[in-house]
Amino acid sequence: MPTTKRVSLDRELAGFVKLAYANAPAVKKIFDDAGVKPGDIKHVADLERVPVTSKDRLAEMQKASPPYGGFLNTKAKRLKHIFLSPGPLYEPHGAEKSLVKTAAQLFRIAGFKRGDVALNTLSYHLVPAGLLLDAGLQAVGATVVPSGVGNTELQVKLMLDLKVNGYAGTPSFLMTIIKKAEEMGLGFKGKFALHHALFTAEPYPPSLRAQFEGVYGLKTLNVYATAELGFLAYDCSAQQGLHFADGVVIQICDPATGKPVASGEAGQVVVTTFNETYPTIRLGTGDLAVYLDAPCACGRKTPRLALVGRVGDAIKVRGMFVHPNQLKAAAAKFPAIARVQGIVTRPDNVRDTLTLKIELAQEVSDREKLGQEFSEAVRGLIRVGVDQVDFVASGGMAADAKGMIDERKWE
Numbered sequence: 007m008p009t010t011k012r013v014s015l016d017r018e019l020a021g022f023v024k025l026a027y028a029n030a031p032a033v034k035k036i037f038d039d040a041g042v043k044p045g046d047i048k049h050v051a052d053l054e055r056v057p058v059t060s061k062d063r064l065a066e067m068q069k070a071s072p073p074y075g076g077f078l079n080t081k082a083k084r085l086k087h088i089f090l091s092p093g094p095l096y097e098p099h100g101a102e103k104s105l106v107k108t109a110a111q112l113f114r115i116a117g118f119k120r121g122d123v124a125l126n127t128l129s130y131h132l133v134p135a136g137l138l139l140d141a142g143l144q145a146v147g148a149t150v151v152p153s154g155v156g157n158t159e160l161q162v163k164l165m166l167d168l169k170v171n172g173y174a175g176t177p178s179f180l181m182t183i184i185k186k187a188e189e190m191g192l193g194f195k196g197k198f199a200l201h202h203a204l205f206t207a208e209p210y211p212p213s214l215r216a217q218f219e220g221v222y223g224l225k226t227l228n229v230y231a232t233a234e235l236g237f238l239a240y241d242c243s244a245q246q247g248l249h250f251a252d253g254v255v256i257q258i259c260d261p262a263t264g265k266p267v268a269s270g271e272a273g274q275v276v277v278t279t280f281n282e283t284y285p286t287i288r289l290g291t292g293d294l295a296v297y298l299d300a301p302c303a304c305g306r307k308t309p310r311l312a313l314v315g316r317v318g319d320a321i322k323v324r325g326m327f328v329h330p331n332q333l334k335a336a337a338a339k340f341p342a343i344a345r346v347q348g349i350v351t352r353p354d355n356v357r358d359t360l361t362l363k364i365e366l367a368q369e370v371s372d373r374e375k376l377g378q379e380f381s382e383a384v385r386g387l388i389r390v391g392v393d394q395v396d397f398v399a400s401g402g403m404a405a406d407a408k409g410m411i412d413e414r415k416w417e
């Protein structure tokens with residue numbers, strides 16, 4: 007991140023923490039219990055002294071002190087909306103501008119501009135997604151067609167009649183609309199004005215991107231967002247992780263201690279947004295990611311993260327969190343490997359041992375060589391050395407076998 011941006015983020019954070027401490031009783035209690043004073047937080051790095059609040063903890067706090075768990079800014083003049091996110095979590099939205107500003111930044115990067123006519127297909131009720139996209143689109147000057155989910159034929163009609171040139175929603179639903187148009191004999195390419203799309207709320211696999219951008223000639227941007235925190239990060243043409251959005255403090259932290267992990271290690275995505283109405287400082291998203299600080303091929307200097315999976319599915323091996331998806335990602339580069347399972351044991355009660363059980367897609371001439379090369383690839387991704395490799399023939403692993411198994415005995 008350029009120095010000027012880091013300095014302004016530090017300054018904004020320091021001011022925001024003071025405001026949150028003074029006006030949100032839950033924030034004051036979290037700081038007081040941890041012995042942290044708001045003035046102690048001068049830089050993003052100082053935040054590690056503040057405990058992470060998990061979504062489960064937030065739900066408990068809301069239950070104990072309904073409806074907002076003490077996080078509502080007592081000075082908030084008027085709430086514009088109250089949402090209910092999965093958890094269940096009540097989420098008050100007021101006059102805060104930071105979430106919309108970040109959303110607008112990402113719509114601009116996606117190519118949205120004044121005069122666009124955009125279909126917004128995320129839900130407008132109960133969850134904040136639809137209205138957040140709506141606000142971001144309005145902020146860039148686009149006209150919103152709030153079409154919501156479903157009604158595929160009607161979506162096709164709207165796109166044609168209104169010359170819709172932008173789409174916001176999930177990638178799978180846009181593909182459903184395109185397929186419907188083709189099914190109706192309308193031939194999407196050439197007939198429709200659609201030019202750019204902002205995708206969120208579900209994974210965007212490279213195969214789907216190749217279809218949208220290659221076959222249909224669309225410009226697409228994938229955005230990482232959560233219901234409670236809004237837009238957090240976005241991908242770029244280089245496809246090497248997600249760039250942090252402006253105006254959001256993102257830390258990748260050890261899920262147990264809340265301390266930031268080193269670059270390249272897996273940790274929980276912990277977020278602080280400058281939401282003055284509902285200041286949840288250091289909210290744990292439950293998402294596991296790897297922090298990437300090497301410069302991106304696209305030229306942007308902002309740090310990036312690579313999402314790995316959910317924290318709950320990861321297992322700590324010799325101090326590092328290892329997620330089944332990381333093993334899968336390594337295996338994807340070896341056509342001879344069908345599936346892999348990581349097994350963690352502690353035979354001598356001192357040191358964790360990581361064994362990889364590999365199911366072969368086809369027999370290879372040199373198992374030992376494959377085992378070594380694969381172990382190297384895994385070590386590069388998870389930063390933990392592999393101690394042993396066991397091979398099983400094709401079909402030798404149970405269909406419901408877990409990606410990571412913890413066989414350590416703790417008694």
Ligand SMILES: [Zn+2]
Binds near residue numbers: 243249302305306
């Ligand atoms: Zn990039």
